[in-house]
Amino acid sequence: MKLADNKATLSFSNGSPSIEMPVYSGNIGPDVIDIRKLYGQSGMFTYDPGFLSTASCQSAITYIDGDKGELLYRGYPIEQLATQCDYLDSCYLLLNGELPDPTQRSDFHKLVINHTMVHEQMQFFLRGFRRDAHPMAVLTGLVGALSAFYHDSTDINNPEHRKVAAIRLIAKMPTLVAMAYKYGVGQPFMYPQNDLSYAGNFLRMMFGTPCAEYKVNRNVALTLNLDGYGKVSENVKASAATLGMRYSF
Numbered sequence: 001m002k003l004a005d006n007k008a009t010l011s012f013s014n015g016s017p018s019i020e021m022p023v024y025s026g027n028i029g030p031d032v033i034d035i036r037k038l039y040g041q042s043g044m045f046t047y048d049p050g051f052l053s054t055a056s057c058q059s060a061i062t063y064i065d066g067d068k069g070e071l072l073y074r075g076y077p078i079e080q081l082a083t084q085c086d087y088l089d090s091c092y093l094l095l096n097g098e099l100p101d102p103t104q105r106s107d108f109h110k111l112v113i114n115h116t117m118v119h120e121q122m123q124f125f126l127r128g129f130r131r132d133a134h135p136m137a138v139l140t141g142l143v144g145a146l147s148a149f150y151h152d153s154t155d156i157n158n159p160e161h162r163k164v165a166a167i168r169l170i171a172k173m174p175t176l177v178a179m180a181y182k183y184g185v186g187q188p189f190m191y192p193q194n195d196l197s198y199a200g201n202f203l204r205m206m207f208g209t210p211c212a213e214y215k216v217n218r219n220v221a222l223t224l225n226l227d228g229y230g231k232v233s234e235n236v237k238a239s240a241a242t243l244g245m246r247y248s249f
Helices: 038-042 078-084 087-096 102-113 122-126 135-149 159-185 198-207 218-241
Strands: 002-010 019-025 062-065 070-073
Touching: 019 038, 070 078, 070 087, 078 087, 087 102, 087 159, 087 198, 102 159, 102 198, 122 135, 122 159, 135 159, 159 198, 198 218
Parallel strands: none
Antiparallel strands: 002 019, 062 070
8 A cells, every 4th residue: 555646635614624634545446545643633533334435454465345246365356266276275375475386285285284183171171161152152262262272372473473373273273163063062072184175174073973984075075165265354354343352362
């Protein structure tokens, strides 16, 4: 985002002095008016329920235009990613800014899949919840508790810590979701299996049981991979628009 040559001028009909505000241009999308000093200069706020005319953040990760049906991840159209990449490819793209080459893809997939296990004591933490607790409330507690088990990567100002924390969260989230589900239905936890794909592993942990072999439905796993793309953008918008809940992990 760069400062535009022109400025915006806000005038008032009550005789108050006009206010000049800088205008910024992004690489894509409409220009934006910087109103951060509006309250200090006028004593007034803007009123925009739902952020219909407000850019909630500056992002180099995702671009969304609902009216035009556009969704870009690092400049790549979502329809291209959905047909040519899987969910972990998109994770690599969001973290690194570019799609992986074959070697990078293989290494990244192995890195994530080899870190899907969680600390064994997490199941004792889980038992503190009621069986009928809402799954999202349970998952919030589990994700927040990760920092107590992996406190070697909690410095948000350290790029390496952020990278390690991101990989751990991507890898362990399916395991935590499956644990929360299994706890609610009263079934034994299923440990991750490293020879399965990311989506296939999740399906097995969710719906498999120790008493029978679980065969992953490839079509369901593929659909799950595609559905994951929409969730990333929803989370970007939610995290940018709210400051009330920050996971310590």
